[in-house]
Amino acid sequence: MIIKYSAIVLVLSFFxxxxxxxxxxxxxxxxxxxxxxxxxxxxxxxxxxxxxxxYIKEFRYDTLFNGDDPYTLFIPTNxxxxxxxxxxxxxxxxxxxxxxxHFIQSRxxxxxxxxxxxxxxFALFEKTGNGIYLDDxxxxxxxxxxxxxxxxxxxxxxxxxxxxxxxxxxxxxxxRDYVDSKDSIILDRExxxxxxxxEHGNTIYDxxxxxxxxxxxxxxxxxxxxxxxxxxxxxxxxxxxNLALDEMAQTLGSNFQDHTDIPIKWQNEILIPHLxxxxxxxxxVEEYEFLLLPGKDTLKMKNxxxxxxxxxxxxxxxxxxxxxxxxxxxxxxxxxxxxxGSYRHEGEWLLQxxxxxxxxxxxxxxxxxxxxxxxxxxxxxxxxxxxxxxxSFSAGYSGAFSVExxxxxxxxxxxxxxxxxxxxxxxIYDIYVNDELVMTMDYYDYVRDRxxxxxxxxxxxxxxxxxxxxxxxxxxxxDYGETKIRFEYKEPGLVSNNGLVIDYIDFLPFDx
Numbered sequence: 104m105i106i107k108y109s110a111i112v113l114v115l116s117f118f119x120x121x122x123x124x125x126x127x128x129x130x131x132x133x134x135x136x137x138x139x140x141x142x143x144x145x146x147x148x149x150x151x152x153x154x155x156x157x158y159i160k161e162f163r164y165d166t167l168f169n170g171d172d173p174y175t176l177f178i179p180t181n182x183x184x185x186x187x188x189x190x191x192x193x194x195x196x197x198x199x200x201x202x203x204x205h206f207i208q209s210r211x212x213x214x215x216x217x218x219x220x221x222x223x224x225f226a227l228f229e230k231t232g233n234g235i236y237l238d239d240x241x242x243x244x245x246x247x248x249x250x251x252x253x254x255x256x257x258x259x260x261x262x263x264x265x266x267x268x269x270x271x272x273x274x275x276x277x278x279r280d281y282v283d284s285k286d287s288i289i290l291d292r293e294x295x296x297x298x299x300x301x302e303h304g305n306t307i308y309d310x311x312x313x314x315x316x317x318x319x320x321x322x323x324x325x326x327x328x329x330x331x332x333x334x335x336x337x338x339x340x341x342x343x344x345n346l347a348l349d350e351m352a353q354t355l356g357s358n359f360q361d362h363t364d365i366p367i368k369w370q371n372e373i374l375i376p377h378l379x380x381x382x383x384x385x386x387x388v389e390e391y392e393f394l395l396l397p398g399k400d401t402l403k404m405k406n407x408x409x410x411x412x413x414x415x416x417x418x419x420x421x422x423x424x425x426x427x428x429x430x431x432x433x434x435x436x437x438x439x440x441x442x443x444g445s446y447r448h449e450g451e452w453l454l455q456x457x458x459x460x461x462x463x464x465x466x467x468x469x470x471x472x473x474x475x476x477x478x479x480x481x482x483x484x485x486x487x488x489x490x491x492x493x494x495s496f497s498a499g500y501s502g503a504f505s506v507e508x509x510x511x512x513x514x515x516x517x518x519x520x521x522x523x524x525x526x527x528x529x530x531i532y533d534i535y536v537n538d539e540l541v542m543t544m545d546y547y548d549y550v551r552d553r554x555x556x557x558x559x560x561x562x563x564x565x566x567x568x569x570x571x572x573x574x575x576x577x578x579x580x581x582d583y584g585e586t587k588i589r590f591e592y593k594e595p596g597l598v599s600n601n602g603l604v605i606d607y608i609d610f611l612p613f614d615x
Contacts, residue, residue, distance in 0.1 A: 151180050151181050164198065176254035177226075179261075183258050203219065203226075207228065215387070235255070267429065270422065275338065277370065282325060286316050288314060334383060336429050339378075346435075352365055372511070450491055451492050462478050471504070477494075478494050479493045479495075492603070496601045509586065514580075518610040518612060520536070520611075521574045522608050530593070533590075559574055
């Protein structure tokens with residue numbers, strides 16, 4: 104019995120070995136008849152591809168086939184070229200876009216793959232259950248393998264896609280200008296050669312300078328192209344963007360008539376960063392990914408910075424670029440909260456950290472004082488941003504002290520300016536806005552008025568865990584831009600400690 108079974112196993116082993124050898128022989132030795140044919144000779148023999156062959160000769164690309172390098176050609180038919188010639192011309196860049204230095208077998212592709220073309224532009228090759236596509240153009244025929252490549256035919260001429268930067272340079276230059284504004288020249292320490300030291304001990308370099316763009320570093324390199332790195336940008340096109348600014352100008356009234364009156368400074372500092380935060384995503388995001396799921400009230404997505412943002416718009420008009428997708432807004436409007444809402448300036452923003460628990464005034468803050476007092480960003484859980492600006496004077500100090508700084512994002516209108524400070528640290532201060540005296544803060548008024556401060560508008564302020572508030576009207580804001588604020592110390596007050604504490608300054612728009 105053992106001998107019988109052994110014989111059967113032996114026969115099966117020979118049979119399987121024979122089958123395996125046949126498979127490998129077919130794989131390595133059974134080649135299609137076309138493998139010895141030259142792809143350029145084959146194309147020239149195709150009547151319906153004669154225009155493509157003619158442009159290959161015209162641009163002297165026929166020399167590409169003199170070597171052994173394989174190419175993949177995406178060949179528009181004669182009809183496709185004829186339709187293009189009705190409205191445009193065939194250029195070298197168009198021909199470059201239909202030639203790839205890489206050998207592409209559709210059976211080895213699943214989904215989408217970016218391929219580099221002869222002109223170094225990237226095209227999108229896609230295989231789905233419905234067919235094969237190059238930049239969403241159907242590929243009608245896939246040739247067998249030839250000695251130096253293969254080809255696909257298509258019934259439309261593919262035009263090289265712009266990258267994201269090039270797309271917006273044409274369709275909304277505001278975006279392009281914003282990206283350009285983030286350019287800076289920096290020293291490349293790796294390429295620069297140290298020469299020695301200056302009198303202060305700083306290294307002197309034989310400098311090699313490079314352009315560094317903070318937008319492309321933080322968000323996405325929109326002017327570059329990659330094989331596997333893409334982004335999706337939802338940003339309004341120029342016409343929709345300007346119409347929205349026109350509506351904003353009408354809402355503001357006064358000196359604002361249309362989009363040309365909306366300051367570029369405000370757009371660059373407020374509006375565009377808001378749009379980028381809510382509209383730049385990693386990879387190529389499809390339309391269905393922006394749809395609100397049944398039973399959900401809001402749609403949240405993770406932006407390219409890794410932050411979760413609420414999507415409150417409908418992306419439309421998807422455009423394929425060489426390094427991602429762009430979408431327009433279905434109905435773009437500037438959010439009212441960006442220009443009609445209140446603005447809060449935190450007191451600690453006037454300081455910069457110089458070391459562990461060591462702070463100094465920012466360079467743009469002007470301080471006049473007879474004595475240098477230490478400044479502190481004090482952590483207070485009940486404060487607006489969990490911290491306050493705190494400057495403590497020596498006991499009984501009656502010398503000069505003033506702090507002047509600018510707030511740069513206020514539109515011209517009437518504001519109620521509210522200062523939240525501390526009821527146990529202070530003195531008597533005059534507060535100026537654009538060099539006009541608008542308020543005198545006397546901390547001891549709280550004691551006189553039984554710890555109540557009456558607002559100039561209506562109601563009253565009660566202490567909030569040691570914090571109190573003062574307010575005044577600001578009506579001399581005539582232009583957008585810097586609003587100069589100055590706190591000027593007059594004399595000591597009847598409080599526990601004299602100094603300056605600012606939790607925050609609120610500017611509340613007031614429409615009469």
